[in-house]
Amino acid sequence: xxxxxxxxxxxxxxxxxxxxxxxxxxxxxxxxxxxxxxxxxxxxxxxxxxxxxxxxxxxxxxxxxxxxxxxxxxxxxxxxxxxxxxxxxxxxxxxxxxxxxxxxxxxxxxxxxxxxxxxxxxxxxxxxxxxxxxxxxxxxxxxxxxxxxxxxxxxxxxxxxxxxxxxxxxxxxxxxxxxxxxxxxxxxxxxxxxxxxxxxxxxxxxxxxxxxxxxxxxxxxxxxxxxxxxxxxxxxxxxxxxxxx
Amino acid sequence: xxxxxxxxxxxxxxxxxxxxxxxxxxxxxxxxxxxxxxxxxxxxxxxxxxxxxxxxxxxxxxxxxxxxxxxxxxxxxxxxxxxxxxxxxxxxxxxxxxxxxxxxxxxxxxxxxxxxxxxxxxxxxxxxxxxxxxxxxxxxxxxxxxxxxxxxxxxxxxxxxxxxxxxxxxxxxxxxxxxxxxxxxxxxxxxxxxxxxxxxxxxxxxxxxxxxxxxxxxxxxxxxxxxxxxxxxxxxxxxxxxxxxxxxxxxxxxxxxxxxxxxxxxxxxxxxxxxxxxxxxxxxxxxxxxxxxxxxxxxxxxxxxxxxxxxxxxxxxxxxxxxxxxxxxxxxxxxxxxxxxxxxxxxxxxxxxxxxxxxxxxxxxxxxxxxxx
Numbered sequence: 001x002x003x004x005x006x007x008x009x010x011x012x013x014x015x016x017x018x019x020x021x022x023x024x025x026x027x028x029x030x031x032x033x034x035x036x037x038x039x040x041x042x043x044x045x046x047x048x049x050x051x052x053x054x055x056x057x058x059x060x061x062x063x064x065x066x067x068x069x070x071x072x073x074x075x076x077x078x079x080x081x082x083x084x085x086x087x088x089x090x091x092x093x094x095x096x097x098x099x100x101x102x103x104x105x106x107x108x109x110x111x112x113x114x115x116x117x118x119x120x121x122x123x124x125x126x127x128x129x130x131x132x133x134x135x136x137x138x139x140x141x142x143x144x145x146x147x148x149x150x151x152x153x154x155x156x157x158x159x160x161x162x163x164x165x166x167x168x169x170x171x172x173x174x175x176x177x178x179x180x181x182x183x184x185x186x187x188x189x190x191x192x193x194x195x196x197x198x199x200x201x202x203x204x205x206x207x208x209x210x211x212x213x214x215x216x217x218x219x220x221x222x223x224x225x226x227x228x229x230x231x232x233x234x235x236x237x238x239x240x241x242x243x244x245x
Numbered sequence: 246x247x248x249x250x251x252x253x254x255x256x257x258x259x260x261x262x263x264x265x266x267x268x269x270x271x272x273x274x275x276x277x278x279x280x281x282x283x284x285x286x287x288x289x290x291x292x293x294x295x296x297x298x299x300x301x302x303x304x305x306x307x308x309x310x311x312x313x314x315x316x317x318x319x320x321x322x323x324x325x326x327x328x329x330x331x332x333x334x335x336x337x338x339x340x341x342x343x344x345x346x347x348x349x350x351x352x353x354x355x356x357x358x359x360x361x362x363x364x365x366x367x368x369x370x371x372x373x374x375x376x377x378x379x380x381x382x383x384x385x386x387x388x389x390x391x392x393x394x395x396x397x398x399x400x401x402x403x404x405x406x407x408x409x410x411x412x413x414x415x416x417x418x419x420x421x422x423x424x425x426x427x428x429x430x431x432x433x434x435x436x437x438x439x440x441x442x443x444x445x446x447x448x449x450x451x452x453x454x455x456x457x458x459x460x461x462x463x464x465x466x467x468x469x470x471x472x473x474x475x476x477x478x479x480x481x482x483x484x485x486x487x488x489x490x491x492x493x494x495x496x497x498x499x500x501x502x503x504x505x506x507x508x509x510x511x512x513x514x515x516x517x518x519x520x521x522x523x524x525x526x527x528x529x530x531x532x533x534x535x536x537x538x539x540x541x542x543x544x545x546x547x548x549x550x551x552x553x554x555x556x557x558x559x560x561x562x563x564x565x566x567x568x569x570x571x572x573x574x575x576x577x578x579x580x581x582x583x584x585x586x587x588x589x590x591x592x593x594x595x596x597x598x599x600x601x602x603x604x605x606x607x608x609x610x611x612x613x614x615x616x617x618x
Contacts, residue, residue, distance in 0.1 A: 144371030147336060147442075148385050148432075149361035162375045239375045239418045 031209045050193035053183045058176050061122030069130035086124035094182050098189050114186035122175040133167025166240050169233040173226050180222040194218045283472040284347035284439035286310040291342035302328050303497035315473040317487035325497030326476045330442050334363045364433030364441035368448040372419040379415040385436040403431040441473045480521050530560035535576050538595050540585025552577050555584050562587050
């Protein structure tokens with residue numbers, strides 16, 4: 001199969017002798033001029049698409065895996081099959097998964113295909129972390145909750161899920177960083193996100209500025225997302241940081 | 246529902262509550278927080294059989310606990326004492342028989358509703374690590390839908406009751422706290438339950454702290470007068486804490502149910518005698534203080550240098566006498582006034598009289614408490 005790179009031509013006209021393109025003509029590794037000229041047309045839209053891709057994938061993955069983890073928490077027999085399926089999804093090489101999904105009806109070279117693949121990579125991490133977090137709630141804490149008259153639902157919402165929160169957020173951090181990284185590869189399918197300029201740089205074999213800048217932006221995005229999730233965890237679990245006596 | 250003093254309280258008898266007390270009932274005004282009356286507890290031929298096990302965990306246990314009494318369930322492991330306790334709040338379901346609290350079957354209630362009306366303290370405490378001490382204590386009031394002001398007032402009152410500073414301790418998380426047991430007890434008391442279940446609450450604690458917690462709990466119990474079912478494997482703790490003790494043997498069979506003094510004086514059988522130990526005569530001495538026995542008059546005898554407080558147990562006095570090679574001890578009261586003399590011969594004759602009989606425990610502890618205060 002061939003991938004179509006529909007992005008606007010990013011190698012500008014080197015002719016004309018204008019000093020504006022001196023960097024490009026010299027084929028330097030990083031051309032700040034190029035960045036400023038293409039920020040609003042190429043890089044910024046790519047960043048926005050990347051954030052969208054990531055948010056959608058992590059959100060759907062979170063909902064699905066939380067539902068699966070809650071089911072497996074009550075019904076132990078579910079844990080193994082869910083682990084096996086999500087582990088298989090997780091281990092399929094991303095390129096192969098995109099290729100496998102592409103011919104399926106309704107998917108093709110679309111954002112949906114990209115999202116399906118990205119979501120499938122979050123499931124194992126999120127499921128396992130959430131389930132482990134719930135399982136690690138001390139037995140005596142559950143006993144106390146029950147003994148004081150909480151229903152299963154109250155115990156889950158007021159005690160077990162809050163106590164599993166550090167593990168759940170740890171899973172979200174890994175899943176988010178993974179998705180931000182994999183979403184660059186997903187550009188092969190939907191040709192959007194920060195992967196698009198990277199792929200375009202790879203294909204033209206000469207000019208590397210867009211690869212370096214877009215790649216760097218993906219790294220920064222991952223770091224920022226991770227930082228935000230750390231802040232969220234501190235906010236949600238103040239008790240986890242207190243010093244024990 | 247335990248809604249004494251709450252605005253939503255109505256005189257109408259509610260099916261869910263043990264205490265459809267009329268509004269003017271004295272129980273609403275008694276104690277630091279108008280504790281409802283304690284409830285009598287009755288186990289009627291209670292049995293528990295686990296599927297797939299040949300022998301029942303409890304074959305048929307009958308036991309009645311009077312309102313306001315501390316009943317200690319004690320026995321070796323495998324005697325079903327914890328199982329019996331957990332049948333009461335239906336953490337474990339009954340296989341047969343019935344349990345009545347305040348005359349009403351536990352089977353009449355939804356398990357969650359039932360449990361909100363029964364205090365529950367477990368050995369590992371089980372405080373919620375993600376909630377502050379205040380929020381932990383407020384757990385059951387919150388489940389019962391108390392309003393914020395009432396809940397906050399109640400939490401403060403309970404922290405004061407257990408001798409903790411509400412402003413200092415209240416906002417802390419359990420990890421920042423030593424003495425979680427006391428908070429566990431306060432949490433169990435939060436909604437004025439007429440019945441408290443305590444499963445080895447002081448089990449995993451060093452002996453000194455345990456003795457202090459035991460004393461504190463007995464003092465607290467003097468104030469709140471709950472019906473308490475207290476599980477332990479430690480006969481000494483049972484003797485100290487119990488108004489009455491139910492000794493269970495292997496297989497969940499009740500071996501004896503009596504006051505500590507009765508059990509020590511007249512063990513029902515070999516098993517009980519062995520369980521309470523060969524030193525049961527000494528343990529009996531531990532039930533009485535020097536205030537309970539007639540001391541020798543100090544007249545004519547020069548007060549010796551060895552002194553012992555009137556609140557000391559007879560057992561401790563005997564130990565001091567032996568350690569001192571048998572020389573008499575001078576007994577002094579709270580104001581350091583000489584109250585009398587105690588000698589080995591005196592203790593020997595007291596034991597011979599059987600003067601340390603029933604009821605010594607209850608009297609003894611209250612006398613001791615008065616002397617201290």
